[in-house]
Amino acid sequence: MRVILVVLPTPEVGRSEREAIGAARALATAFAGEVNVALVGPAAESVAERPERAGLTLEASANARTFFIAHPMLRGYAPELYVSALEQLLATVRPDVILFPGRTIALEIAPRLAYRLGAAMVTDVIGLQAEDGAVVITKPVYGGKAHAMLVASRPPVVVCVRPRAFDPIEGEIVGGDTTWVEVALDPSLERTRLLERIQEESATGTALEEAQIVVSGGRGIGGPEGFRLLEELARWLGGAVGASRAACDAGWVPASWQIGQTGKKVAPDLYLAVGISGASQHVVGISRAKCIVAINTDPHAPIFKVADLGIVEAYENIIPVLIEEVKRLRVAGKA
Numbered sequence: 001m002r003v004i005l006v007v008l009p010t011p012e013v014g015r016s017e018r019e020a021i022g023a024a025r026a027l028a029t030a031f032a033g034e035v036n037v038a039l040v041g042p043a044a045e046s047v048a049e050r051p052e053r054a055g056l057t058l059e060a061s062a063n064a065r066t067f068f069i070a071h072p073m074l075r076g077y078a079p080e081l082y083v084s085a086l087e088q089l090l091a092t093v094r095p096d097v098i099l100f101p102g103r104t105i106a107l108e109i110a111p112r113l114a115y116r117l118g119a120a121m122v123t124d125v126i127g128l129q130a131e132d133g134a135v136v137i138t139k140p141v142y143g144g145k146a147h148a149m150l151v152a153s154r155p156p157v158v159v160c161v162r163p164r165a166f167d168p169i170e171g172e173i174v175g176g177d178t179t180w181v182e183v184a185l186d187p188s189l190e191r192t193r194l195l196e197r198i199q200e201e202s203a204t205g206t207a208l209e210e211a212q213i214v215v216s217g218g219r220g221i222g223g224p225e226g227f228r229l230l231e232e233l234a235r236w237l238g239g240a241v242g243a244s245r246a247a248c249d250a251g252w253v254p255a256s257w258q259i260g261q262t263g264k265k266v267a268p269d270l271y272l273a274v275g276i277s278g279a280s281q282h283v284v285g286i287s288r289a290k291c292i293v294a295i296n297t298d299p300h301a302p303i304f305k306v307a308d309l310g311i312v313e314a315y316e317n318i319i320p321v322l323i324e325e326v327k328r329l330r331v332a333g334k335a
C-alpha cells in the first residue's frame, strides 16, 4: 500500500492545510493508499486537545494514522528543528509521498528535508495523479504558460502544493491511530530565533491566498486614496485586496499585497483587476483565478487578453457604482 504523509507545520489548521489533506486523499483514492498526517509544533498540541476547533475529527476507526510531534523548541519559527523532528519520525515511517501545504514555513522545511532524504522535491504543485503506479506531479512553468508533468524516479518524493489548487476537506476525519512521537532536538541546530510575530497587513481581514474574491489595484489607481475605494468594495464582497508590483513599489500598499511572479499566487473565484495593465509577471499570479474582470482605460491593455469580462473605463466611474450596487444587494439579502 502507498503511504502519503501530509506534514502540517503551522500553528493552525487553515484552508491551505485542509487542501493539502484533500490533495493527499484524492491521490490515495487513486492509489488505494493511506493518508497519514503529521502535526508538528503548536498545531500538535492544539489539535490534540481541541480537534473540533480545527474542524477536524480524530476517529479511531479511520484508515489512517495521525502523528503528533510537540516540543517546547518547536514553538518558534525554526525550520532546522522541524527538519530534525521530521527526520526522527521518518526513521520509522516510510511514506511514498511527503506532502506540505503551500505555506512559507513549509517552503523552508520541505527542501531541507528532501535533501536529507535524498528525495526529489517539487514546489507549486497544482496536480497529483496516479498513472501506472507512479505519481504524476503537475506544476506551472514558463510563468504559467505551460505545465510540466513530473515523475519521481524513486520514492519518496516531497511536494508543496499551491494554495487553492486542490479541494479542501471539510470537517472530516483525519484519523485514526494517533501516535505521539517523542523527539530529541539539539539546540545548536537553531540558526535563527523568532523575536516577534508581526501580523501581515490585510485591509479586510481575509488572507489573499484564501480569498474567494480578490479586488486588485495597479498603477492606474493613482495613489493610496484610490485603494481605499477598492478596500471598501472588497469588504462588501467579503474578499481581500491585492495589488500589482507597481502599486506596492510606489509605497501605496504593503508589499505583502503583491500578486504575481515575485508576489503571491491567488486562485479566487473572482479576480477584479483594476488599473492593472496585465504584464506577464502579474498574470502568472492569477492564472488559477476562475473569472477575471478587468477595468482599464486602455482598450489595448494586455489584461483584456486574459479577462473574461472587460470594462474600458476609468475605475473612478465604476468602483463607486459597484460598491453601491453590492451594498444594495447585501442590504436586500440578495448577495
Ligand SMILES: Cc1cc2nc3c(=O)[nH]c(=O)nc-3n(C[C@H](O)[C@H](O)[C@H](O)COP(=O)(O)OP(=O)(O)OC[C@H]3O[C@@H](n4cnc5c(N)ncnc54)[C@H](O)[C@@H]3O)c2cc1C
Binding pocket: 217, 218, 219, 220, 221, 243, 244, 245, 246, 247, 258, 259, 260, 261, 262, 263, 264, 274, 275, 276, 277, 278, 279, 280, 281, 282, 285, 295, 296, 297, 298, 301, 313, 314, 315, 316
Ligand atoms: C523579474 C520581475 C518580476 C516581477 N514581478 C511582478 C509581480 O510579482 N507582480 C507584478 O504585478 N508585477 C511584477 N513585475 C512588474 C511587471 O513587469 C509590471 O511592471 C507591473 O505588473 C505593472 O504594474 P501595473 O499593471 O500596475 O502598472 P502599469 O503597467 O503602469 O499599468 C497601469 C494600467 O492602469 C491603466 N489605467 C490608468 N489610469 C486608469 C484609470 N483611471 N482607471 C482604470 N485604469 C487605468 C493604464 O491603462 C494601464 O494599463 C515584475 C517585473 C520583473 C522584471
